[in-house]
Amino acid sequence: MSLRLFILRRLLYMLPTMILVSIAVFSILQLIPGNPVDALLSITADEETRKATIKEFGFDLPLPLQYVRWVSRAVRGDLGRSILLTKPVSTIIGECLPRTIYLAVGGMFIAVCLSFPLGIFAAVKRKTWVDYSAQVTALVGLSLPAFWVALMLMLFIGLKLGWLPVVGYTAPTQNFLGFLHHLILPAFTLGLELIGVQTRMTRSTMIEELNKDYVQTHRSQGLSERRIVGIFTLKNAMIPTLTIVSLRFAALLGGTAVIESIFAYPGIGQMILSAIRTKDYPVVQGGVLILSFTFIFINLVVDILYKWLDPRIKLE
């Protein structure tokens, strides 16, 4: 299959997914118990406001028509207004999403810096103490509750030692050093959460690669293990590993909510979370929709890049 055909097919497959996702997000307001108008307004709202709300959201229209209205507005960037903050949802997302991206990048950076060397050394020195300690680290990483780690970090590094600020956020344009200071603890927690999976994955990919015939050939030719790993295996093992890392990065955008909430980091996860608590449904809908579409889009790009890097891959 040529690359162009592949991209075309992938785009075609994306369409039903996006439609289904948008229907699901649209349904949130319909599925919550009770009347959606009541969900949007406080009990004390008078008849006038009720009528205005019904008109604004088009609740008097049949459902399919409501959906079409909602989608066509969303496509034009109008995701409605926040009930609580009386700001357009798109503005709020525009503020929050970059912060979550910084956090995700930071967390991923820390995770990669720790897990890649660990996984690679574990594979090369298989069945030695290096391997075992890497596996124990991975297992502990998989079993630790991230929010608990966050609390402990806050307690010991933030409160007891006072090295780093415990909560909040500073914009990088305002004060870059302050921005980094605020980012370190949340990003480290996030990175710790990822270490388990990524160390295991790097290790198994690397082992698989080291078992391949070409490695045997090079060994029989007398090439040192160090050179085989340095020149060939590392490079070959990096393609699948980096692919999964980028896919996980996309998932990370939706996985930071807990950490954001603990560190009072005003990202998009925290935004959705507080919107659920305050029943600010337009914000919930907008946030979920944007995150899902970002996720779908990143997946698409990664798939295409993967195919481009390694044309042998067949994708159904």
Next chain:
Amino acid sequence: MSAAKNIPLLDDPGWKGSVARFAHRFGMGLVRLSESRIALVGLIITVIVVLIAIFAPVLATHNPIKGDYSSTIAPPSRQHLLGTDNLGRDIWSRLVYGARNAVLVGITVVPAGMLMGIFLGAIPGFYGGRLDNLMMRFVDAWLAFPGLILFLALLAVLGQGLWQTIVALILGGTPGLVRLTRGLVLAERERDYVKAARLLGERNWRILFRQVIPNVSSPLIVVATIRLGGTLLLFAALTFLGLGPPPPAPSWGLMLNEARNLMETAPMVAVYPGLAIFITVLGVNLLGDGLRDVLDPRLAEK
């Protein structure tokens, strides 16, 4: 491995035979599980947690919900093994009762997820066609909600509470298991024994339920167990965020949330529930890894 495989065709032991075969396999599985030291440790931890949950009323020294206002934030003593929290509730008793929620999540989410996998993945996958295609589009859409967002959206709709959280955990974990089961069934469908059974005129649903599903059950159990660790962490995270069972329920995530305000005065209050979660999840993860090594070594490479 080959001994554990089904003997296909013409072998119809009836339900008694099926039960006997299942019991035999289960017993053999336990024997082999105990050979792996990792799995044994995991099994022991898991069993201890389950026992604690069952015997919580015996093990608890105090009422986990009613506090004693005369001794708040008390240090560990003979009366309060791990001390008390800001409302004077005995932390040890709350921890013990908290194990019940974790066990409840385990015994509901894992079997429910496997059933969903079989009904929504294996059956459409085996028959193929339009239904299968449609199901996959739904799975794609379901998987397009990244990370925690799916659970948050589900809880926004379902509301907050213990059962709502469990339903959200089941629904949220379904698409992954559906896709996995379908993939396994698709691979199994092309095997010779299925073709042979077809040639002999065996009915499709009998092939599916008597041959194919038993043969994919090992990897399914392994994956369901491995995922349980993550599910327990997720449950704890959601309760921590206040989306799970409402206070004053004794739940580990909730205890951590309440301990946040005591961080400076009584940091140990925040240490115990976290340790309980960590040890439980570690046990389940070890058990899952051990099960994988015993039941389906192929999965280890993935």
